[in-house]
Amino acid sequence: MNELEKILSDPRVTVRKGGSPDPSGRSVVYWMQRAQRAVDNPALDVAVRAANELRLPLAVFFGLHPNYPGANLRHYAFLLEGLEETARGVERRGAAFILRSYPRHDLLRFCDEVRAALVIGDENPLREPESWRRSASKKLNVPLWTVDADTVAPTKLFAKEEYAARTLRPKIRAVLDVFLQPLEEPLCICPWPAKSRPEAERLDAGRLLKTLPLDRGASAVSRFKGGTAEGLRRLRLFIDDRLSDYPLRRNLPQEAGTSELSAYLHFGHLGPLTIALAVKGAGAPEEVKRAYLEELIVRRELSINYVARNANYDSLGGSPDWARATLDRHRDDIRPHIYSRTRLEESGTHDPLWNAAQLEMTATGYMHGYLRMYWAKKILEWSETPEEAFATAVCLNDKYFLCGRDPNGYTGIAWAIGGKHDRPWGPRRPVFGTVRYMSAAGMARKFDVKAYIARVERLAGGRP
Numbered sequence: 001m002n003e004l005e006k007i008l009s010d011p012r013v014t015v016r017k018g019g020s021p022d023p024s025g026r027s028v029v030y031w032m033q034r035a036q037r038a039v040d041n042p043a044l045d046v047a048v049r050a051a052n053e054l055r056l057p058l059a060v061f062f063g064l065h066p067n068y069p070g071a072n073l074r075h076y077a078f079l080l081e082g083l084e085e086t087a088r089g090v091e092r093r094g095a096a097f098i099l100r101s102y103p104r105h106d107l108l109r110f111c112d113e114v115r116a117a118l119v120i121g122d123e124n125p126l127r128e129p130e131s132w133r134r135s136a137s138k139k140l141n142v143p144l145w146t147v148d149a150d151t152v153a154p155t156k157l158f159a160k161e162e163y164a165a166r167t168l169r170p171k172i173r174a175v176l177d178v179f180l181q182p183l184e185e186p187l188c189i190c191p192w193p194a195k196s197r198p199e200a201e202r203l204d205a206g207r208l209l210k211t212l213p214l215d216r217g218a219s220a221v222s223r224f225k226g227g228t229a230e231g232l233r234r235l236r237l238f239i240d241d242r243l244s245d246y247p248l249r250r251n252l253p254q255e256a257g258t259s260e261l262s263a264y265l266h267f268g269h270l271g272p273l274t275i276a277l278a279v280k281g282a283g284a285p286e287e288v289k290r291a292y293l294e295e296l297i298v299r300r301e302l303s304i305n306y307v308a309r310n311a312n313y314d315s316l317g318g319s320p321d322w323a324r325a326t327l328d329r330h331r332d333d334i335r336p337h338i339y340s341r342t343r344l345e346e347s348g349t350h351d352p353l354w355n356a357a358q359l360e361m362t363a364t365g366y367m368h369g370y371l372r373m374y375w376a377k378k379i380l381e382w383s384e385t386p387e388e389a390f391a392t393a394v395c396l397n398d399k400y401f402l403c404g405r406d407p408n409g410y411t412g413i414a415w416a417i418g419g420k421h422d423r424p425w426g427p428r429r430p431v432f433g434t435v436r437y438m439s440a441a442g443m444a445r446k447f448d449v450k451a452y453i454a455r456v457e458r459l460a461g462g463r464p
Contacts, residue, residue, distance in 0.1 A: 002053070003049060003050075003052075003053035004021075004050060004053055004054075007046055007049055007050060007145075008145070010046070011154045011156055011157055012042050012046075012147050012148045012149070012154045012156075013046060013145055013146070013147050013148075014123070014145065014146050014147075014148075014156060015143070015144075015145055016121075016133060016134070016136070016137035016144040016145065016146055017137040017138075017140055017142075017143050017144040018143060019142070019143045020143070021050075021054055021117040021118040021142065021143060022115075022116070022117040022118070022141070022142045023117070024115070024117075025054075025056065025115050025116055025117020025118065025142065026056065026057075026114065026115035026116075026117070026196070027051075027056050027057050027058065027059050027114045027115060027116055027117065028047055028050055028051035028054060028056050028057075028058050028059070028116065028117060028118050028119075028120065029047075029058075029059050029060075029061055029107075029110070029111055029114060029116040029118070029119045029120070030043065030044060030047035030058060030059070030060045030061065030095070030119075030120045030121070031061050031063075031107055031119060031120065031121040031122075031136075032044075032060050032061065032062050032086075032122065033062075033121065033122055033124060033129065034122045034123065034124040034129070034149070034150055034268050035122040035149035035150055035268040035271065036062075036079065036082060036083065036086050036267055036268040036269055037082075037086055037089070037228050037268055037269055037270065037271065038086055038088075038089025038090045038092070038093060038228070039089060039185065039228060039271075039274070040183055040185075040270075040271040040273050040274040041122075041149055041183075041268075041271060042147050042148070042149045042183060042271075043120060043121065043122040043123075043146075043147035043149040044060070044090070044093070044095075044149075045183055045184065045185060045186060046120055046145070046147050047060070047095075047120040048093060048094075048095065048186045048187065048188055049186055050118055050120060050145075051095075051188055051190060052186065052188065052189045052190065054117060054118065055189075055190055056117060056190055057095070057096065057188065057190045057191060057192040057193075058094070058095035058096070058188050058190075059095065059096045059098050059110075059114055059116075059192075059198055060090045060095050060096065060097045060098065061098050061100070061107065061110050062083065062097070062098065062099050062100070063100050063101075063105030063106065063107055063110070064099060064100070064101040064102060064105055064208065064212070065101075065102050065105050066102050066212040066213050066214050067213075067215075069128045069405070070398040070399070070404065070405045071214075071215070071405065072214060072215040072216065072217050072218045072399065073209065073214050073215065073216045073217075073218060073219060073220055074218040074219060074220055074221060074365060074400070074402065075402065075404075075405075076208075076209060076212070076214055077205070077209055077220035077221075077226075078220070078221075078224065078225075078226040078263060078267060078365075078402055079226060079267055080203075080205035080208060080209065080226070081205065081225055081226030081227055081230075082226035082227035082228060082230075082267065082269045083099070083203060083205070083226075084203050084205070085227045085228055085229060086227075086228065086269075087099070087203055089228070093185070093186075093187050093188060094187045094188030094189070094190075094191055095188050096192050096197055096198065096200070097200065098110070098198050098199075098200045099200055099201045099203050100200075100201055101201055101208060101212065102212060102213075104201070107119075107136060108136070108139055108140065110198070111140065111142070113198060114198050116142055117142060118142055118143050118145070119136070119140055119142060119143070119144045119145075120144075120145050120146070120147060121133060121136070121144065121145070121146040121147070122146065122147055122148075122149045122150070122268075123146045123147065123148045123149065123150070123155075124150075125155065125304055125307045125308035125407060126307060126405065126406075126407070127311070127313075127314075133146055149268070149271065150265070150268060150271060150272065150304075151272060151300075151301050151304060152172075152176070152179050152180055152272050152273055152276055152296075152297050152301065153171075153172045153175050153176065153179050153297070153301060154179070155301070155304055155305060155308050157171070157175060158171060158305050159309075160309060161305065161306065161309035161310050162302060162305050162306075162309075163421070164302075164421045164422075165298055165299060165302050165421065168298060168301070168302050168305060169294075169298050172297060172298055172301065176297070179273075180273070180276055180277065180280065182273075182277060183273065217399060218362070218399050218400055221363070221364055221365040221402070222462065223364040223365065223366065223459065224260075224263055224364070224365060224366065224402055226263075226264075226267065226269060227269055228264075228269045228270060230264075230269075231261060231264035231269045231270040232270070232274075234259070234260060234261060234264070235259065235261060235270065235274070235275055235278055236278075238258075238259040238260070238261070239278060239279065239282045239284075242256070242257055242258070242259070243279065243282055243284045243288060243289070243292065244284045244285070244288060245257060246258075246284075246288055246291060246292050247287070247288060247291045250291075250369075250370075251370045251446065251447065252447045252448075253368035253370055253371050253447060253452045253455075254447055254448045254449075254451035254452040254454075254455055258368065258369065259275070259292075260366065261275060262366070262402070262403035262406075262408065263365065263366070263402035263403045265300075265403070266402065266403040266404075266405075266406045266408075267402075272296060272297065272300065275296055276293060276296055276297060279292050279293060279296070280293070300407075300408060302411070302421065303407040303408045303410070303411035303412075304407045306318070306407065306410075306411050306414070306420065306421075307407040307410060307411070308407075313407075313410050313411070313414065314394050314410050314413075315387070315390055315391070315394075316386055316387050316390045316417070316418050318414055318418070318420065319414055319417075319418025319419055319420050320418070320419055320420065322419065322424055322434070323418050323419030323420070323422075323424075323434075323435055324418065326419075326424070326428070326432075326433030326434045326435060327386040327418070327432075327433055327435060328386075329433055330428075330430060330431055330432065330433045331385060331386070333430040333431045334430070335381065335382060335383075335384070335431060336381070336382075337349065337350060337381075337382045338382060338383070338384060339382045339383075341392045341395065341396075344358065344379065344382070344392060344396070345358070345362070345396060347359045347362070349378075349382065351378065351440055352449075352453055353371075353374070353440055353443060353444075353449050353452070353453065354374070354375060354378050354440075356452060356453040356456040356457075357371040357372075357374065357375045357456075358375065358396075359456055359457075359460050360456045360459065360460070361375075361396070361400045361401060362400050363456075363459065363460035364459055364460070365400060365401060365402035366401070366402065366403075367401070368452075369412075370447075371452075372412050372416075373412065373415070373416050373438060374438045374443055375393075375416075376389075376393045376412065376413050376416035376417055377416045377417070377432075377436075377437070377438045378438075379392055379393050379417070380416070380417045380431065380432070380435075381431050381432070386417060386418070389417055390413065390414075390417050390418065393413045393416075393417060394410070394413060397409045397410075397413060417435070418435070419434075419435045419436070422435075422436055425437070
């Protein structure tokens with residue numbers, strides 16, 4: 001078995017367009033999108049290995065388009081903060097990092113320009129990015145392989161939509177020892193000749209943010225800075241200061257008890273393998289590490305499975321039959337309050353806790369995970385229909401969260417509003433039926449609500 005055959009035997013790799021690499025090709029192209037990093041990146045590793053086997057230089061192409069679905073200035077600012085670091089890391093591995101921004105961001109033209117023999121891409125289960133990969137597979141004249149670079153256990157191993165964490169957990173555990181291993185991270189052996197190196201646009205984040213025609217509906221935030229180095233710093237902080245108390249503090253929003261790495265995972269500035277190996281090797285008790293790895297691997301990859309296997313992941317149509325039936329049965333129930341999307345967006349409800357959670361989102365790009373559940377359930381309670389509630393939650397999620405437009409976010413909304421990965425709860429309640437209910441009084445029994453509100457006010461004011 002030669003090196004290319006070994007690569008294709010990896011379950012992380014999917015052949016989108018088959019055939020042999022073009023023998024007249026002059027390069028291999030890695031089309032980087034979701035996995036925006038130069039370390040612990042299985043897609044980059046595959047591209048380097050393939051380029052070395054073909055004795056060709058590698059170009060890592062990043063096409064920056066200003067109309068990525070749902071993205072705005074907030075998201076682009078975080079992305080660009082990390083991209084320069086990624087470019088340096090790619091160059092250290094012997095490849096050329098090539099940025100082309102709108103209107104020169106077209107992959108097909110770039111592949112023609114550099115005479116690609118083979119194209120490697122990373123994967124993204126969301127609807128629009130997946131459609132781009134399918135389109136590229138039809139239009140490219142050379143093979144296209146994609147690599148699952150943002151899970152620990154490859155999504156392809158789980159071909160059906162899982163019912164709940166309890167059905168996915170044993171399947172992941174059965175293969176975890178195979179995939180929870182450090183990556184080799186090979187270096188390119190064929191550098192680009194100086195005269196034929198493709199032209200790269202200068203990576204000037206300030207200029208790009210000013211000149212690209214971006215949606216400016218949400219401003220950049222200062223609480224989180226993009227990039228692999230910053231993500232690794234936060235990971236070390238979590239392991240050193242928070243991991244040992246994680247099971248006790250993770251559901252206390254008034255404290256900084258979680259890893260706060262969701263944005264770094266979403267943009268691919270950190271890979272889940274990096275985090276999992278660091279936690280696995282930490283000095284914390286085993287039960288503590290298991291609790292965190294359950295969230296990082298099983299729960300996160302359950303969300304990815306849902307988005308990859310259910311075409312209606314961002315609407316009520318993706319929810320289970322029992323939940324849609326009970327919500328429909330209570331469709332005409334009197335709501336205690338009805339708020340417009342604008343009023344919700346402006347934190348203008350009667351509920352101080354909900355308003356603080358919404359403020360945390362709009363001001364910082366983040367909301368504590370425990371409060372995300374309450375946040376979405378109250379949108380259901382205060383909207384005229386469950387369909388409207390789901391659409392409002394998705395809209396606000398995508399606009400303000402740095403980790404919006406992500407399987408975790410859509411699955412969280414589907415759980416809160418549509419009972420996804422949950423079960424019926426009794427007794428029946430107005431509006432909710434048998435969908436699990438959460439109340440302000442119940443939240444107050446679980447954590448210090450006043451302390452949380454005070455913390456959000458400090459963060460929104462730019463204070464730690």
